[in-house]
Amino acid sequence: MKDNHFETEAIRTQTERSQFLEHSTPLYLSSSFVFEDAEDMRASFTEEKERNIYSRFTNPNTSEFIDKVCKMEGAESGYAFATGMSAVFSTFAGLLSSGDHIVSASSVFGSTHALFTKFLPKWNIETSYFNINDVDAIESLIQPNTKILYAESPTNPAVDIIDLEILGKIAKKHNILLVIDNCFATPYLQNPIKFGADIVIHSATKLMDGQGRVLGGVAVGRADLIREIYLFSRNTGPALSPFNAWVLSKSLETLAVRVDKHCENALKVAAFLEGHENVSLVKYPFLKSHPQYEIAKKQMKLGGNIIAFEVKGGVEGGRAFLNKIKLLSLSANLGDTRTIVTHPASTTHSKLSKEDRMETGITDGLVRISVGLEHTDDIISDLNQALN
């Protein structure tokens, strides 16, 4: 049967109803499941039968959440995790061995960067980096032991865009795996598998939940690769809790309408910032002034909800601006109904050297704003008084 539209699958992809014929999927808080008899029990532990055994492996709520994300991303298979970072780590742990090599964009989520520099080297897995404005350099970084090409787009926090089609072609040519963290775009705005990605990762904590309540992560993609990631996870225990899966699956029902509105609001806020005299630079993928506007238009449905902008006056200017904010939240999250403002240079990325910060586009006065669903007049009014 042909799949329905995105919005319909988000709502109608559902776990089989129980004997109570409930309309909305119930919460299956059960750590384990029972067997009919000895033969059922034996078969359940082989490949002969796909069924729930123990919630560290699978659970009806996590399966429903995974099925939805697979439909949304056009993926064969997937697995859900306690956090976005456990999805990232388990992907590498499941697919790589000691001696393997990664080629990654230099601008990636802070904890992913820490994984590459501090932890994976403990298992003799090294990473080489390319600047996202220099995709031509990627091929020269690929070695005989390179297994994975890794990137995010849009990037956090600088909101740069990488051409996924080019990455897909390079990965294919060199027979390496392309892994994309698609968190900022959500499956509603961008489907990396269409451009050749083998695995797509999401922090479900962000726009997927969308209301700042639960942590979660998911990896979807080629079934043979997901099998490896699943076997690693099933035995090491980063599983998503059924409760969080239940929350996230409900949230996905409204992903399209929420993200549409987030993007509409963000475009208005970005246009306002671009016209303000105390702002020296605004980066939003669907503003014509964005350096990779054409690429963003090609691979994204809308521009997303994250804006990076430069307040005049460097680190002090950025901090002073934050101190004047009244309505909006100063918080480390993003993708919430509430608009969130952060200053990466003095917080999330303060441990990077100044050169490394500049390399990843995190200038002193850079402010990242995750535009929420409040009325845009109120968001703009708060930003305006703080900038003035």
Ligand SMILES: *Cc1c(COP(=O)(O)O)cnc(C)c1O
């Ligand atoms: C937040 C985030 C992560 C990590 O997700 P958690 O759910 O916080 O573990 C990974 N990648 C990107 C791009 C993120 O924004």
